[in-house]
Amino acid sequence: MVTKFYQHLLALVFAINEINENPKILPNVTLGYHIYDSYYDVRMTYRTILDLLFNFHRLVPNYKYDTQKYTIAVIGGLGSDISSRMSDMLDLYRIPQLAYGSFASQEGDRTESPPFYRMVPNEAQQCKGIVQLLLHFGWTWVGLFAVNDNSGEHFVQQLESLFSQKGICLAFSERLPSQIRLDTWSHVNYLTANTYLQFSDSKVRSFIIYGESRTIITLHILMLLGDASYKKNISLRKVWIMTAQVDFALSGIQRTWDFQFFHGALFFSMQSNNLRGFQTFLHKIKPGLTQGDGFLKDFWEQAFDCSFLDLQGPMEGNDVCTGEQSLDSLPGPVFEMPMTGHSYSIYNAVYAVAHALNTMYTSRFDNRALMDGKGLHVQNLQPWQLHPFLQRVLFNNSAGERVCFKDREMEAGFDIMNLVTFPNKSFVRVTVGRVNSNAPEGQELIINEDRIVWQTNFNQIAPISVCNNYCLPGFLKKKKEGEKFCCYGCAPCPEGEISDQKDMDDCKKCPDNQYPNKDQDGCIPKVLSFLSFDGLLGTSLSSAAVSFSIITVLVLGIFIKHKDTPIVKANNQDISYTLLISLLFCFLCSLLFLGYPGKVTCFLQQSTFGFIFSVAVSCILAKTITVVVAFMATKPGSSIRKWVGKKLANSILLSCSLVQAVISMVWLGTSPPFPDFDFQSLPREIVAECNKGSVIMFYMVLGYMGFLSIITLIVAFFARKLPDSFNEAKFITFSMLIFCSVWVSFVPTYLGTKGKYMVAVEIFSILTSSAGLLACVFMPKCYIIVLRPELNKREQMIRTAP
Template identity: 60%
Template sequence: MSLGFHIYDSYYDARMTYRTTLDLLFKLWKFIPNYKCDTRKNLIAIIGGLGSDTSFHMADTLGLFKIPQLSYGSFPPEESDTTQSPSFYRMVPNEAHQYIGIISLLKHFGWTWVGLFAPNDYSGENFIKNLEPLLSENGICSAFTQRIPQQIRLDHLDEMCDVAINMNVPFTEKEVTTFIVYGDPLTIIVLRGIIFLRDPSNRENTGFKKLWIFTAQTDFILTELCRFLDFQLFQGAISFTIHSQNLLVFKEFLQSINPSWTQRGFFKVFWEQAFGCIFPNASAPMDTNEVCTGKESLDSLPRSLFEMELAGHSYSIYNAVYVVAHVLNAIYLSRSKQRPMKSSGRLKLQNIRAWQLHHFLPAISFNNSAGERVSFTNKREMGGKFDITNMLTFPNKSFLRVKVGWVDPFAPDRKEFTIHEDMIMWNNDFNQVVPISVCNDHCRPGYRKKRKEGKKFCCYDCTLCPEGKISEKNDMDDCVRCPADQYPNKNKNGCIPKRISFLSYDESFGIGLSSLALSFSLLTTLVIGTFIKYKDTPIVKANNRDLTYALLIALLLCFLSSFLFIGHPGKVTCLLRQPMFGIVFSLAVSCVLAKTVTVVVAFMATKPGSSMRKWVGKNLSNSVVLSCSLVQAIICTGWLMTSPPFPDQDMFSVMEETIVQCNEGSVTMFYCVLGYMGLLAIASFIVAFAARKLPDSFNEAKFITFSMLLFCSVWLSFVPTYLSTKGKFMVAVEIFSILSSSAGLLGCIFAPKCYIIVLRPELNNREQLIRRKM
């Protein structure tokens, strides 16, 4: 069976669309709406149109008669609701997938500052309304939105010149390299014409350094009036097209066409306009140069006039014709099962009505000649994908589309967008380097974006990352902090591992302090040995010899306790460090206090009738030492039981270091230990100061007074110094305070006695000491 067809042109005009649709339905010899008497013309379905406005103008009429309309144009997503037009079918995928492809393409190449061109009609308005929110959501801005007039006629050149002047600003913005164009073939013609009128001599167009992105609705065609225009301006453009497959058989068919069977209908008009010739007419003489020779070949035409492949919209029309054929075949098969065929063995299509196709259309499914599956989704639109093509132009007004990617919503592993960047040929002005289309230069790593007041978010200043933060990528909205164990490098574009810091024996500080502590420990041991050797001499026996030994041992332990502060802090060293320091120092100060109290009580006991004689002896001094030391031991025990010190890492005090230290556990308990030790020292100073002038040949009070003054000065200055330092220097301050205060006690109390014992032994007797005092 053969299917006849009629072809009508809408002329991109709504009024003409309604008229031609009515002509198709009712016109015989004259136009009478809603009246039809031509029984030989049985309208089964209508294919068209390309633009959404044209398609829906047609649908307004065709829907009333339930005539299937198979449109081959793309439409904005909100126009894809087919429930309002039950007779409307789409031979193209949902345009929402094309929007995904546009956004993915822009993000892939980093184009964030783009210009938008759309026709000044309902479809263009919908395109802008749908695309701009998606651009904003993905960090892309529209530098401008330019409406392209659709009703401008080429005979009104003054009007087109005015439009060209008004469109001058978008074209001259150097930062906007990427243009997105939405529309139909007329949009491209008008846009190219406006650019030509802006620069008729084509001086600027040769260096028109722009990248064009065209949607699937657009197409590159030239009318007879625009043959002088070329498409060199669009060299390297990227187009989204309806997915298609090349059919070699169809190309062979086109190559076989010759003028002998094209001299009728629209073939004759097309042939004459395409090749610029006229078929011979016996009644009218003509120049032989104007006559069609018959040797013309469609292969020789530029693609802007005729394409030899079924691509884009042509492929959709091809599928639409076969959809109608398969539906008619399905109807034929269903009827042949229900009743026997006529004697001719053929089903009379005149008995089929257009509305009957709707029962079969939604479920139709077949493989076309290219082997691709053709079927509708539940929204009565064709499933499939969009191809991404790269446009290569030639001086003869021809061009070539090279497939460089695709957008496939049904691709496995969610790879909806695929682009082969190495296959793209960019505009020659880009020197085959990927174009850059941003509002301003990228913020390099180490900087962050700062929004410009009154500008879109794609336009920003770059500010250096604040202290302690970095940015590792271009155009970061905010800088980020390094991990706790790392710190920013000099350029603030990367992190460097922090070095581990603690007071070790390998560094000069640790060597110096440990050597000093060892020296004082040896010196204290030497003093102890000296006092033991000369234990029976008057100067050793004076002022309670046992307290002297206890004080020297306590000072030795003080010097040795400083070694707990040097080296890598461990669990045991942290647990013993501060409590041991507090207890041994309290023991030393308690011995000093006991010595001064003993001197005072002994002097008071010499007065006649004094009741203090019963306190004279070792019991008093032992009681003072034990009681005072016991209080500090209780404080330290409570500290260890409630909040014991533990090893810790301080990653924030010093930027470039991770400080390995002992966490005090309870700062309050630490200062209680220091406070109690200070209280003992003040008490010793007060008692010693009061007893410094007592008439006793062996009175140590004046030496103890000076030693306590030195001791209190050291520890009073220790607190602010300790709080103002960080890391190992804090530990060094505490060690220095321990050594200096202990050395002060050792020097002030025992240096005079050692001088007499070692250097002036003749003075170490009772008579000499009494004589010197007198």
């Protein structure tokens, strides 16, 4: 007899006594009960079920005797195997069965008129609670001991499925027999070696154990056979996570054992409450005062290790049972005074049956068949008639807790208890948390770590149970070949990415406006960057633009002042003025590229630059063609004399400039440039820039300007040796070589730079090419006009001509 489970019987008796004394429940009806022991044996279970359903002495199924007991419902059993065997028999007669043990649902349970009810939550809730508990403490490398039966196999499969979803791994999964048979010694040796071996892995600090009431005893025996001094080996002590079916119960010679090895264990328990009057009821249990209890004598002798006087038999060496011993003096492994979760479930099961009967009694359900004027006739009641009322039962028990079924399972949660052991072989259970499946998502688990007492070797700190140390922020997990996914290495994040938490599977990029810090575990805001007037580079370029603009104005002033001199008149005065004005605007338009990009500046930048440069190059082309035509017109009988004059030059200037104007207007009308931010080019800067809108149109503007430049270079190159004192083709050739060289090198340089330096490259190209044109075309003339005025005479020019 397992003395600890005697409380289950007392809880049933206590509940029935309360109901029989309560006039509000089943008036004029007295509930009775029969209690049977399964002896953990399947054949005895079938035997006792037949005895319960039919006769004390003669067992003939389906044959009723006058002494038949009126069985309305059956409560039991504790284990899944016994409960399923009971169900096999009770299902034939549709007798309600209320199981108070926690185990997995079977597919065959849910029939149209089921006889099976669970007084505890489904085991799936317990599995989810275990996963949440492991995640709360960060335990991802755990061991599992499970009883070797169908229930244990179902539990392992369900748990492994949840583990794979939540990133938890099983270091091992070991099966334990429900009880050890010493006749198969080779098998015992195999189990002992395997069980003891699992404790050698120092990385596994938390073990899950799933089984029944005798599983702890089995594990004790296997550990004892593996190493008789295992209790003294502190390195073997772990954190045990136990399911609701596991209990700490000892009997017989096991009474000398203690549970120091399981000190600090966390185990799930059916939720229970203190019931008023239950402790008083327990204190009244005495062998001489309690009548009709066939288990009390055996319980008392085993619990207190004594014997009652038997005048007809020999006296043994045990102490004499006086009957005055107190139950609260017994250690926890033998008997517990506080109501356990299983006893609480039995108490609720009795009340559930009583309330279902009471509802049937007060309802209109076939009253004529069940009742007469004196009350309820139990003899006329069939057990299957109780099912509709039992499924809809709803009441508050004496502790104020609501009791009802949902899909024939009790709507409740699990308490999380902490086992605190003492040297005198006693222990206490301390409630440290709760699992409630009806709570909002993420709040199902409530745990109070401050109340948990850990094993002494953990120094009162929650241990770490992982396959390897965490990957710090700045690193990512790297899978190790041939090992489970919980065992991994760490690798630095790729350049430009970060991980800001431990154990990241993948690194991530910072937002566009941020960049990774040095350790790659956080992001830093980027700095806004643009080519401003205040910076050294911006100041230098703007100063150069202004300086060249002033020089251009001076040159224009010189030409206007000396407009009547031969050297000014010789090369189309209007074209020269237009060229100088366009160069002035070329220098000034570079200032549009400086400063913070706005809508107006972005709209004007590229189109203004392209058009003004096209005008300047068109002027150069017009001057060059004018020189060529003028030379050819001097030949006798030339038919092109009519083209000599301002009309040809103006036509070239207008037509070439008009083409660029059309390209620019199409660009601005379809996809104009606009202010934008470049987050990608520079790792630590946000570049404020002008988005070109249409890149194709931008390169069309540059391409057309390059086309004009090449044509001008070719014409000037062939005209450079014409015999004319006023021939400036050689200077134009040199200027166009500079111009083309600048813009040919501009394209790769522009594409190879990023950020504000792209703008600087374009401004530099504008200033350099414009300065080249100004210097090569006008500086020689300014030299003669200002420094050598004696050469600026018609006679001198004609005399020097070949």
